[in-house]
Amino acid sequence: MTPVLQARGLVKRYGHVTALDGADFDLMPGEVLAVIGDNGAGKTSLIKALTGALQPDEGEILLDGKPVRFRDPLEARKHGIETVYQDLAVAASLDIATNMFLGREVRKPGPLGTLFRMLDKKRMREESAKHMEDLKIGLRSLTQPVESLSGGQRQGVAVARAVAWASNVVVMDEPTAALGVKESGQVLDMIRRVRDRGTPVVLISHNMPHVFEIADRIHVQRLGRRVAQLKPADHNMAEVVAIMTGAMTVTDGKAVVADKGAAEAIGLS
Numbered sequence: 001m002t003p004v005l006q007a008r009g010l011v012k013r014y015g016h017v018t019a020l021d022g023a024d025f026d027l028m029p030g031e032v033l034a035v036i037g038d039n040g041a042g043k044t045s046l047i048k049a050l051t052g053a054l055q056p057d058e059g060e061i062l063l064d065g066k067p068v069r070f071r072d073p074l075e076a077r078k079h080g081i082e083t084v085y086q087d088l089a090v091a092a093s094l095d096i097a098t099n100m101f102l103g104r105e106v107r108k109p110g111p112l113g114t115l116f117r118m119l120d121k122k123r124m125r126e127e128s129a130k131h132m133e134d135l136k137i138g139l140r141s142l143t144q145p146v147e148s149l150s151g152g153q154r155q156g157v158a159v160a161r162a163v164a165w166a167s168n169v170v171v172m173d174e175p176t177a178a179l180g181v182k183e184s185g186q187v188l189d190m191i192r193r194v195r196d197r198g199t200p201v202v203l204i205s206h207n208m209p210h211v212f213e214i215a216d217r218i219h220v221q222r223l224g225r226r227v228a229q230l231k232p233a234d235h236n237m238a239e240v241v242a243i244m245t246g247a248m249t250v251t252d253g254k255a256v257v258a259d260k261g262a263a264e265a266i267g268l269s
């Protein structure tokens with residue numbers, strides 16, 4: 001099976017700091033792939049390179065097996081790759097339907113739209129309502145401003161927007177970081193629905209229980225490169241954390257102690 005999105009040997013240097021040091025990446029069709037790693041492991045840099053927000057110094061990116069180069073996030077979006085950023089890029093004072101169509105406004109048909117640039121608010125509301133329903137995001141009214149929503153509902157709007165436009169990949173950077181238990185649960189449900197719709201999801205997360213709950217596979221990033229690809233069913237959380245920190249490595253699909261001192265320090269071995 002050809003990966004939907006792939007990277008080979010990505011390198012990104014910031015002066016003396018090497019954020020990406022030959023990073024590989026593979027996202028398979030229809031999966032939720034969690035990207036985990038310690039602080040500074042290069043998760044954000046990897047995701048930025050894959051979504052056009054950063055230009056790698058070396059390496060290549062392939063979409064459906066074909067080499068691509070995204071000069072900016074807009075170009076990645078044109079290729080069906082949508083990103084939900086941690087700092088929720090929703091416009092708080094605008095209503096939900098307008099947020100869904102931000103940057104992609106639908107104009108009225110005929111001269112009202114082409115000459116007078118009038119927005120087709122009705123159509124945008126109807127389409128937004130359909131997307132919200134698809135993802136089971138229960139909102140009373142799409143004309144309420146986003147600032148009147150709870151954190152989880154705002155996240156819902158950001159996710160729904162990404163999903164609505166993503167034809168290939170949805171990338172989410174810590175989507176549950178700022179949310180409570182119930183709201184996190186709703187976002188995880190939403191991610192499942194996106195996957196069930198057939199769109200693969202890349203999820204950066206520090207939250208190991210969430211990763212284990214939702215991911216089909218885990219990409220472990222360490223010191224600027226991918227050090228393991230795992231299935232949550234094959235490992236327990238302690239092992240995965242040990243691999244993330246370098247206390248263990250994966251050899252022939254099995255986690256083995258690589259650094260005895262570090263492994264003992266986290267209660268393994």
Ligand SMILES: Nc1ncnc2c1ncn2[C@@H]1O[C@H](COP(=O)(O)OP(=O)(O)OP(=O)(O)O)[C@@H](O)[C@H]1O
Nearest residue numbers: 014017018019037038039040041042043044045046
């Ligand atoms: N714009 C930048 N200028 C200089 N150094 C940078 C820049 N962006 C990232 N870095 C450095 O590159 C390394 C990787 O950073 P990156 O943000 O990709 O890691 P991360 O795994 O996402 O970390 P975190 O979990 O803390 O967000 C770090 O050492 C970081 O300080």
